[in-house]
Amino acid sequence: MIRHLQSALLFLSLAVPAFSAQAGELRGVVELFTSQGCSSCPRADAELGRLVEEGDILALSYHVDYWNYLGWKDTLSDAANTERQKGYARTLGSASVYTPQAVVNGRDHANGGDDAAIKALLAGFEKKGMGLTVDVGLKRSGDTIDVTIGEMPAGGDAAGRAEIVVAYFDKANTVEIPRGENRGKRITYHHSVRNFEIIGMWSGEQMEIKLPRSVLGEDGQRGCAIILQRMDAKGRPGAILGAAMLASGEAG
Template sequence: MATYCAVLFCLAIPYAEAEEVIKPKGVVELFTSQGCRSCPPADRAFEQLVRQGDVVALAYHVDYWNYLGWADTLASSENTERQYGYAKSFGRSGVYTPQAVLNGRDHLKGTDAAEINRRIDSMNGKGQGLIVPIDARRTGDELTISIGASTVAGIGKADVVVVYFRENQTVEVLKGENTGQKLNYWHSVTDVQTVGMWDGKPLDIVLPAKVIGSDKSNGCAVLLQAASQDGQPSRIIGATVMIKKHKI
C-alpha cells in the first residue's frame, strides 16, 4: 500500500490542471551528472527528445562524480545502482556519462539526438520496440494502468515499473568541472517503484488518484521491463508517460 502511495505522489499535484498521456515510440534513459564536463551537451540533446513528445525520456543523475568537487543536487545512489545494473546486462565492466540507454537494450553516448532517434527507429523495425500497449487514465478518484496482452512468442514475465520525475528545473553549479554554469534539466528522476508483475495477459492496476502530493515530482512513466537472469534491468517492451500540465 505504501508503494502505491509513493507512485501516485507524482500524479496528484494540487496546483496542476490536467494530465497529458503520451504513447511513445521508445524509451530513452539518460545517465548524467552535474559534475561531468561532457554532460551539458547531452542534457541539451535530451531536452530536444523531451520536446519531441514521442519518446519516454528519463534522466537519472548519478553520484559517482561527486568527488570532483560538486555534489550533484539531483543525484541518488539508486540511480547509480540502476546504471550499474544495465552495465551487467550489457556485459560491461564499468559505467560512463553521458550514457543513453534505449529501450533497455542498447546504449550510446547521449549527445546526439538524431542518432538516438535513428537507433530507436531501427529497433522498431527489428521488433525491439514497445510491442505491448500500456495506457494510464484517471477517472474520478481512480487511476488505472492498463497493460495489454503479449502478441509475440517468447515474451515472458515483466515488472510493472513506475518512474516519477520533476518535469523541469534549473541548477546553478558552484563548484567542479561545470563551475559557473546554470544548467537546465528535464525529467530528472526522483524515484523508481515496482508496482506489479505482468505475465503476458491483460492486466489492470487500479490505484487511488486522490493522494496529497508536492512539487517534488509532476510526471511519471510506466515501464514494462524484463529482468536479466541475475535480476538486472533489461529490455523494455512497453511504456507510457503521464505529465501534469500546469495552469498557464
C-alpha cells in the same frame, strides 16, 4: 530508492474489459544517465530536453552519484540511479559505467549527446519489431491513476514475464552550479527521475493497476511513467516492452 509499492496502495485486477491502449503513441524509451559534475553532460542534457519536446519518446534523466566527489554534489543524484545504470552495464555486457550514457529501450546504449546514434537505435529497434510492442496506458481518473497493460502480441518479442516499473519525475529543474567541472553554468534538467519502484508483475495477460493520485505529490505536479520491463533473476533491468507517460500538469 527502488522499492516494491505496498499492497495497500494499489488494486489489481485481471481480464479487464477493453480499454484505450497507447501502443504506437510512444516510439521508444531513452534513459539518460547524467551528472551535474560531468563536463561532458550538458550537451546530453540539452538533447534529452529536445526529445522531451518531440513528445513521442519517453525520455527520462537519471542523475548518478559517482561524480559527486569532483567538487560539486549533484542536487538530483541518487544512489538508486547509479545502481540502475550498473544493472544495465551487466545486462549489456559493459565492463564499466559512464556519463552521459543513453540506454535505448533497455536493449543498447549510446553517448547521450549523440542525437544521430540515439535515433538510429530507435529506428533499428522499430524495424526489427523490438520497439514498444505491448499496449500500455496511463491516465488520471478521479482520485486514482489508472495503469492499463495489454496482452502479449502474437508472434511478438514479449514472451515470458516482465515487471511493471513506475518512475516519478520532475518536469524540469534549473540548477546554478558554482563548483566542479560545470562551475558557473546554469543548466535546466528535464524529466529528472526522483524515485522509481516496482508495482507488479505482467505475465502476458491484459491487466489494470490503480494507483492513488497522491503518488504525484501534494500539488499534482510530479510526472510519472510506466515501464514494462524484463528483469533477470538478480533484478537487473533488460528489454523494455511497453511504456506510457503522464506528464506533470496532466494530473489536473
